[in-house]
Amino acid sequence: MPHLSTFAIVCAVRAHGEHGAIARLLTPDHGLTAGYVRGGRSRAMRPVLLPGNVVKADFRARTEDQLAGLTVELAHSRAPLLAEPLPAAAIDWGCALTAAALPEATPYPALHQALAGLLDAVEAAPAARGWAVALVRYELLLLAELGFGLDLSRCAALGDVDDLAYVSPRSAAAVSRAGASGYEQRLLPLPPFLVAGGTGEWAEIMDGLRLTGFFLERSVLTDRRADVLAARERLVERLKRAVA
CATH class of the missing domain: 2.40.50.140 (Nucleic acid-binding proteins)
Incomplete structure (x- = not known):
């Protein structure tokens, strides 16, 4: 170059x-x-x-x-947004995650488009709920682009495609309510909007952030890159306070 x-x-x-x-x-x-x-x-x-x-x-x-x-x-x-705690935290985290996770000089056109969309949403939405789902989707896409994608297409236990409600922390695959019976406490909740599309309630959005956060910390933000997780923790805490 x-x-x-x-x-x-x-x-x-x-x-x-x-x-x-x-x-x-x-x-x-x-x-x-x-x-x-x-x-x-x-x-x-x-x-x-x-x-x-x-x-x-x-x-x-x-x-x-x-x-x-x-x-x-x-x-x-986007400097004016940095005076607002929640938008500032979202921008800080989205950019820090991107810089820490991606190798240099490797094209990721889908991630560029998604990050631009996320930042536009943060800028345009009147409240955090307008961009929080986009943040979860961006994290999910980044995992997939780096080879750590979640399989949300069918139940890992029974093979069915209906009523998917959990994700296995071991296999990163979806599990239906029937397939999870008796093991719910060992699994991560899967918010419906990640399967059916659309938006979600705040409880579902927080479940989405817990889901992507688990796999980001386990597979991507390890060793020297783990320090950027502090930016995510600040964002999640501000979101919790905003919806309390």
């Missing part, structure tokens, strides 16, 4: 040197891509390099192995 010009979503930024920053952006066709922004910590650039913002990005590198120099121009700012 000697030269790449594209619109991208800012996912993570860290200081580099005295004035610069390394930004990791999710691009539509090249996946997660990092670049060095000269003056990235300046007063002018800090509002641009905020997670969730959409930027016009220009990456330039001399070789494939060199960290690219990156210049960015703000295309769409």
Whole structure:
């Protein structure tokens, strides 16, 4: 990638040197891509390099192995949302998860589209219920794209496709009420909206977050990537307080 010009979503930024920053952006066709922004910590650039913002990005590198120099121009700012605790927590978590979980330079066009949709929902919805289901679906899609997808097509115990109500934490497969009989306490609740579509009540949304959170922590956010789970915990706690 000697030269790449594209619109991208800012996912993570860290200081580099005295004035610069390394930004990791999710691009539509090249996946997660990092670049060095000269003056990235300046007063002018800090509002641009905020997670969730959409930027016009220009990456330039001399070789494939060199960290690219990156210049960015703000295309769409979500900075006003960062003053609101719940939207800010949702943006923080969605972008942090993406930056921590995805390998660099691997295309994930479906995830780019889904993250853009999630951020748009956070921005447009008048309340958290308007975007919380989208967050659960984004986490579920990310698991699938990384090879840890849940099989919600049929019951792992009986093979039936009706009345799916649980997920096995061992096999990541759905289980019907009949198939779960006597073992319900060992299984994870499966919210109906993940099978039938549509939206869900708050109890179902929280079940969805517990479900995806279990598999994210077990299969994706391990070792050095586990520290980003703190952002998810903040979001879940704020959601609990909002619906209490």
